[in-house]
Amino acid sequence: MRHQQVVMGIPMSVDVPDRDDAAVREAVTMAFASLHAADRRFSRFDPTSEVSRYARGEVLVVSDELREVLALAERAADESGGAFSIRRPDGGLDTDGVVKGWAAQRAADTLLGAGVDRFCLNAGGDVALAGEPEPGRPWNVGVRHPDDPTRVLAVLEVRDGAVATSGTYERGAHIWDGRTGGAAAGLVAATVVANDLLRADIMATTVMALGPDGVAWAAEHGAAAVVAVRPDGRILNAGGAAVPQLV
């Protein structure tokens, strides 16, 4: 079965090959419910969300979920020498660099917990994969070309794992380098393959923040593969992902 729903303003999809039974449908419903719950809690655009109230200093008892996200952000900041930061240069709080991957991995864990062991969950381009789409074949995950949404730079073969991409091509230079407060301009896109989406997503954002040096950094911090594109179109890669230069 294949199911799609808009969460956080983005169509998200789950593909479960060869199954369409009640148990799978229930698991998928639960997975999307957890995504919606994360959206409600962490929406920056909803002034009544917990993260908005927290940013205004109005939360006395922090939820386990927010505590977990803040801890993850702190760890990412430590590991990246401060390049990754949920504090915007203007002082505002922005947990988006953690939340999408965290929420999507939680949804993936929901599916796994319900016994769904083969699926592809795509949450706004952040992808969690389990098992194989068909026996003997890995999931083929295209990496979007930064200049053209209908083309791919590379196709990564992944069985159990996750692929996350961060880039400037849709929202502009919205990622900043926490060390300098300046916009991260060294890369236009970064894709990271890791064991889970939580790590992959944080690392993709961190690679963007670190710039070209982030590619080797990610390889040393658990990335199975990294594909990054510089503003001049040069491709940097590490891990299993050797991609030829754009012509």
Next chain:
Amino acid sequence: MAARPWRGTLIYVGAVAVMTAAGVAKFNGVGAVDSAAAPVADGATSDESATTGPDSTDAGSTESGADQTGPGSSSDGTDPGSASTEGSSTSDDVTIVGSVAQTRYGNVQVSVTFAGEKITDVQALQIPDREPRDVQISQQAVPILTQEAIESGSARIDTVSGATYTSEGYIESLQSAIDQRG
């Protein structure tokens, strides 16, 4: 969906050294930290994907990686002539000794034994002797599809990773086409 707009994209079989290393890590339980991450490798990009042995359809990143450790690795090896085929225990078994792949973490060389299209054994002949670094490295190898696989149409893109933040961005994306394909 759109008629393979990605088809013209150049995609190489790459990172021979890494895949070799992944095979080493998986089968021997050593060197995982060093080798699985061995990034790559400009020089390891192989243009010899056509020489890849058995198909990598059989499961396991180790296998698909190891498939390419043989002939392909000669492209960056110091000794292109070293890949060789030796008879071994049964008539169906073929052992390929890969050439030495130089990675930034040291030299890697393996032998891979095939029984038909199945890999039955991988032996490390050389592995980097550096101390494992104090980081957690995924052991998952991520082979890139071969250009041949893509052009022959045997490669199907299941999903696309991209920085999609809006419905507008999604609608124009390849992922949107894939979701509609059902």
